[in-house]
Amino acid sequence: MLDPKGVYRKKYSKLINDYLGPIENIKKPSRPLTITFAVGGAGAQRDIGINIVKTLENKIKNGEMAVNLVAGVRDDVNSYFSKSLKEMGLFDCENVKIIFAKEKQKYFSNFNQALRNTDILWTKPSELTFYSGLGIPILMSSPIGSQEHYNREWLLAIGAGIDSLPVKHANEWLIDWLESGWLAEAAMQGFLDAPNMGAYNIEDIILRDKVREIDDIHLL
Numbered sequence: 001m002l003d004p005k006g007v008y009r010k011k012y013s014k015l016i017n018d019y020l021g022p023i024e025n026i027k028k029p030s031r032p033l034t035i036t037f038a039v040g041g042a043g044a045q046r047d048i049g050i051n052i053v054k055t056l057e058n059k060i061k062n063g064e065m066a067v068n069l070v071a072g073v074r075d076d077v078n079s080y081f082s083k084s085l086k087e088m089g090l091f092d093c094e095n096v097k098i099i100f101a102k103e104k105q106k107y108f109s110n111f112n113q114a115l116r117n118t119d120i121l122w123t124k125p126s127e128l129t130f131y132s133g134l135g136i137p138i139l140m141s142s143p144i145g146s147q148e149h150y151n152r153e154w155l156l157a158i159g160a161g162i163d164s165l166p167v168k169h170a171n172e173w174l175i176d177w178l179e180s181g182w183l184a185e186a187a188m189q190g191f192l193d194a195p196n197m198g199a200y201n202i203e204d205i206i207l208r209d210k211v212r213e214i215d216d217i218h219l220l
Contacts, residue, residue, distance in 0.1 A: 132190030
């Protein structure tokens with residue numbers, strides 16, 4: 001999906017074979033190229049998501065692309081997305097989905113499910129930065145706050161993230177980046193270089209602390 005002309009596969013065939021398996025076994029999925037746009041926790045930049053849909057509207061309607069709009073657990077963002085899509089006549093379009101739930105656990109489940117079919121994650125460089133470790137290229141909107149500026153620099157340094165250009169021209173530059181293999185390269189860089197053992201590290205810390213608590217009890 002990220003390398004429609006095979007530019008990256010031709011240039012880095014050995015790397016792909018070493019880490020992912022034989023290139024000839026890579027099959028193009030039947031679904032359209034899917035972009036997941038996630039707003040911040042406070043609903044910042046929600047308008048970017050709708051502008052992405054507007055810019056890519058023709059490709060969405062003809063089945064070339066799909067967009068997930070992540071509203072999280074925020075009713076106001078969900079309402080904004082829903083109202084905007086209804087005005088555009090795309091509320092019932094199968095290639096545009098709103099990821100929303102009132103309960104956090106349900107939302108996390110929905111979001112993780114959406115990521116299974118996500119080719120590009122478009123978001124500000126928040127904590128979602130680390131999803132680059134799944135082999136998903138990060139298209140970055142403007143960072144908000146010092147931590148996001150740091151995350152942006154980190155993504156750029158490992159080659160897993162790219163600054164987005166003006167949304168109104170996304171139907172031009174996004175296609176250019178796909179055809180050049182640039183987004184495929186960002187996906188591979190994230191897969192190879194982004195840390196992906198964080199959950200296990202947290203588990204180790206929790207279990208280690210639990211063992212210490214038990215030892216302390218035995219000493220009493």
